[in-house]
Amino acid sequence: MAFGVAVLGTGRIGGSYIDVVKKTPGADIKVVAEPGKDAAARWRSRHPGVDFVSDYREALERDDVDVVIGTLPHWLHYQAALDAAAAGTHIFMEKPLAAWAWQAEEMLAAARESGIKLMTAHTQRYFPAVKAMKDVVDRGDLGSVIMVYDMWHKPYVPYKRPEWMLDRERGGGMGQMDGTHQIDRLLWILGKEVATVSARQGQFTFPKSEHPAIDCDDTGMYFIRWKSGVVATVSRIAWERGATEYGGDWFFTRGMARFRLPYGGGDAPGLFIADTADGTWRRESVPARNSLVDEFTDFIESLERGDSDTPIPQVHGLNVLKVLEATEASARTGREVDLDS
Numbered sequence: 498m499a500f501g502v503a504v505l506g507t508g509r510i511g512g513s514y515i516d517v518v519k520k521t522p523g524a525d526i527k528v529v530a531e532p533g534k535d536a537a538a539r540w541r542s543r544h545p546g547v548d549f550v551s552d553y554r555e556a557l558e559r560d561d562v563d564v565v566i567g568t569l570p571h572w573l574h575y576q577a578a579l580d581a582a583a584a585g586t587h588i589f590m591e592k593p594l595a596a597w598a599w600q601a602e603e604m605l606a607a608a609r610e611s612g613i614k615l616m617t618a619h620t621q622r623y624f625p626a627v628k629a630m631k632d633v634v635d636r637g638d639l640g641s642v643i644m645v646y647d648m649w650h651k652p653y654v655p656y657k658r659p660e661w662m663l664d665r666e667r668g669g670g671m672g673q674m675d676g677t678h679q680i681d682r683l684l685w686i687l688g689k690e691v692a693t694v695s696a697r698q699g700q701f702t703f704p705k706s707e708h709p710a711i712d713c714d715d716t717g718m719y720f721i722r723w724k725s726g727v728v729a730t731v732s733r734i735a736w737e738r739g740a741t742e743y744g745g746d747w748f749f750t751r752g753m754a755r756f757r758l759p760y761g762g763g764d765a766p767g768l769f770i771a772d773t774a775d776g777t778w779r780r781e782s783v784p785a786r787n788s789l790v791d792e793f794t795d796f797i798e799s800l801e802r803g804d805s806d807t808p809i810p811q812v813h814g815l816n817v818l819k820v821l822e823a824t825e826a827s828a829r830t831g832r833e834v835d836l837d838s
Contacts, residue, residue, distance in 0.1 A: 499525040500563040500797055503556035503586075505577060507531045508659070510591075510789075511568030512540045515547060517789045523797045524564070530556045553577060557584040564800070566618075566793075567591055570661045571668025575600040578615060582607040588615040589796050593677045594814030596668030598822050601815040608811070616796055616807035617814030619681040623788035626756040629768040629781060630747065631686045633754050639772060640750030645729035647683060647745040649675045651760055653715055653735035655703055663711045670713030671735045672698060672821055679731045680820045681813070682745065683721065689816050690724040695833045696824035702737050719824045 502518045502525060504511060518526040526544075530553035531537040537549050550556055556565065557580055565581045567574055567590040574595045581588050588608065594617040595601040608615035621627055634642060653671075655663055662669040684691070698717030705711060719731040744757035752772035759766045769778040795808040823834040 499523050500587075500800060501525055501527040501559075501561040502564045502566060503527055503553075503559070503562045504529045504566045504568065505553040505556065506567070506569040506573075507533075507536050507540050508568065508570070511566075512536075513789065514566050514568060514793075515540065515544050517787075517793050518566070520787070520790045521794050521797055523801055524793070527561050528556045528559060554580060557581055557586060562586055564589060564797075570659065571596045571673060572661060572666075574668075575604060578604040579607050582611040582613055582615070585611055585613060587613045587800060589618055589793065590615065590814070591618045592620070592681065592814065593617070593668070593673055593818060593821070595818065596666075596673070598815060598818040601818050605811060605815060614800065614807050615811055616809050617811075617817070618792060619678070619685075619809055619813070619817070620788050620792050621678050621682055621758075622685045622809070623786070623792045624758060625783045625786050625788075626744070626758060626766055626768050627682055629783050630745065630754060630756045633768075633770070634686055634747070639752040639754060639770075642687065642727050643748045643750060644727065645683065645687070645745060645747050646732070647679045647729060648732040648742050649679060649760075650732070650734050650736065650739060650742045651675070652739070652741070653702060653737060655708070655711055655715075655735075663713055665713040671715050671733060672713075672717055672824065675733050675735070676717060676719075676731065676821055676824065677817050679733065680817045683729050683731070684813070684816060684820070687723055687727055687729070688725070689813075691721055691820055691836050692724045693722045693833050693835050694820060694823040694827055695720040696827040698824060698828045702735060717824065717828070721820070 504514045518524045526547055528548040530550050532551045541549050564587045567577055569577055578588055661667040696719045698714045701716045703711050716734040721729045743760040746755045754770050756768045757766050768781040768783050771778050799808050827834045
């Protein structure tokens with residue numbers, strides 16, 4: 498029997514999840530919740546056999562909905578997850594899990610109490626180039642990881658974004674938008690045992706003195722130290738003028754590797770290895786995949802098996818937010834933050 502699925506919200510990538518569900522074995526799209534009349538009409542015309550409602554709570558009341566996909570604005574994740582847990586539906590929540598770590602803790606507690614699964618959709622770990630980098634690390638062909646440089650430099654264009662994305666209190670800011678992706682990738686590959694975090698971040702490319710409507714960060718640099726001794730620098734900037742660079746450089750005891758991801762320009766996507774004495778890069782073959790379908794299929798299959806946890810561990814979304822908030826605390830105080838304290 499297929500799991501009945503409701504998609505909550507069609508903004509940004511939300512609407513694409515309708516096709517994702519249709520391509521996922523064991524899942525059946527039942528209803529889409531979208532309050533915007535124009536957006537609802539646009540997606541309804543593409544999917545005439547799918548029901549549409551204006552309030553996500555109507556979707557939660559349906560007997561044929563077993564799973565919800567949350568693609569709502571960040572500040573709405575918290576209440577939507579509590580409502581979905583109370584309704585007894587499994588939750589596949591787009592990253593970040595919530596605007597704040599305390600909200601994520603309450604969401605996870607509600608899921609445990611209701612006996613449902615709540616997974617954060619950190620889709621970038623399903624990107625083929627990122628998976629290939631994890632394979633390099635896990636195989637150990639290049640020896641042990643010494644340090645990592647993860648970067649995402651991209652155009653900002655803030656006034657084409659929804660208003661909430663420019664307000665940190667509602668989960669806006671590029672730390673939430675991009676930093677959580679970068680933290681997720683590092684925690685997935687290097688492990689969750691982070692010891693300390695130092696950071697500088699703020700509103701630099703569109704300063705508040707000139708852009709009072711913006712109240713969130715656009716730029717940040719983190720220095721993260723793992724208990725193992727491995728260190729990583731995270732560099733991110735949403736620029737007004739600049740160039741796009743998106744990926745990670747990894748340094749090992751017996752070589753180097755780097756991956757690049759597509760984002761409106763920059764280097765061609767792929768995985769590159771440098772493991773010889775001649776100082777050159779070798780491009781590795783990376784297969785093309787539909788990462789959204791791969792991730793949601795993993796989630797549905799785990800529900801079918803009755804796994805005790807989800808493919809991305811349920812607590813992972815909270816761990817990402819804890820590191821993110823440590824970067825904000827370090828930037829605010831000018832001090833290193835100890836995550837063990």
